[in-house]
Amino acid sequence: KMKKFKIKLDKEACIGCGVCTSVCDNWIMDDNKAKPKKTTISEKELKCNKEAEDICPVDAIKIGG
Numbered sequence: 564k565m566k567k568f569k570i571k572l573d574k575e576a577c578i579g580c581g582v583c584t585s586v587c588d589n590w591i592m593d594d595n596k597a598k599p600k601k602t603t604i605s606e607k608e609l610k611c612n613k614e615a616e617d618i619c620p621v622d623a624i625k626i627g628g
Contacts, residue, residue, distance in 0.1 A: 566606050569627050570599045576623040586618055587611035597623070 570589075574596055583590040583597050589604065589612055590597055604612055609626070616624040 566628060568604050568606070568609055568612075570602045570604060570612060571625045571627065572597065572599060573623040573625070576621045578621055578623075580620060582618050582620070583615035583624060587615040590615055 577596045579592065579595040579597065581592055581597065584592055589600050589608060591600060592598070599612075601608070604626075612624075612626055616626050
């Protein structure tokens with residue numbers, strides 16, 4: 564069975580820099596803030612979302628198993 568991961572976005576912390584959208588197509592800009600299209604992702608989708616988490620300058624993205 565494929566493991567699922569949950570994405571949590573801290574909207575308050577998000578500064579809307581958009582860098583997550585440049586590394587992962589699960590991320591879009593919505594009202595000057597970043598937003599994941601899907602908050603529950605599969606292992607296949609983990610890589611670029613992890614990049615988004617790592618690249619976020621304000622640590623607004625958290626991914627949990």
